[in-house]
Amino acid sequence: MKVIVVGASGMVGQGVLRECLLDAKVERVLVVGRRALGRADAKLVERVVPDLTNLEAIEADLAGCDACFFCLGVTSAGLTEEAYRKVTYDITAAFASTLARLNPGMTFVFVSGAGTDSTEKGRVMWARVKGAAENVVLKAGFKAVFLFRPGIIQPVHGAQSRTALYRFLYVLLTPLVWLLKSFAPGTVTTTERVGRAMLEAAKRGAPMTILENRDINALAASAPPRALMD
Secondary structure: OEEEEEOOOOHHHHHHHHHHHHOOOOOEEEEEEOOOOOOOOOOEEEEEOOOOOOOHHHHHHHOOOOEEEEOOOOOOOOOOHHHHHHHHHHHHHHHHHHHHHHOOOOEEEEEOOOOOOOOOOOOOHHHHHHHHHHHHHHOOOOOEEEEEOOOEEEOOOOOOOOOHHHHHHHHHOHHHHHHHHHHOHHHEEEHHHHHHHHHHHHHHOOOOOEEOHHHHHHHHHHOOOHHHOO
16 A cells, blocks of 8 residues: 655644554555655655645656545644635645546545534634635545544644644643543544544545544544554
């Protein structure tokens, strides 16, 4: 299985990249981003693309892949809708159209977030734009598309957000996260569970197109142990 990870330097991207590198059935992991990860692994191939809306130079690398895990994202704080859309929608649209043309049999797993507005008409800017990005992926022509909308995510195995404010909030809210995990476990997931669920969706599918935390946790739990993976 050959996979692509976009946004591997982010918290969710770190989680799915780890799962892909650990999985014996994944033979190649192509990471595409604007900067190198600075990481070495026998499976890992990196392509640095300064303008992620123009993928022409790496089309040969993108062809022949079975799945794409699209985890790219930025906080909308301090951004205009136009600036946020350039990253959230324009880059997604470029990857979706290119990959669907090169790999129509591909499974595309897109990470948006809890509260995403698929109608694109709501009052919350980031939710509208994320909804537009989801919709462009759904219409691209892939064999299968899964939309992950995680809510509270606990970073594990060294994963961390690139946003300083988020890192601070994760530390500050750690006691609350542990309480939620104890009394409302379906409201919290981890970077490991998200990564495992994304890989499971690419391998064997999922019972629904849109997955929130409870669905993500259930799908991750249904995956066979790594030692028994077929």
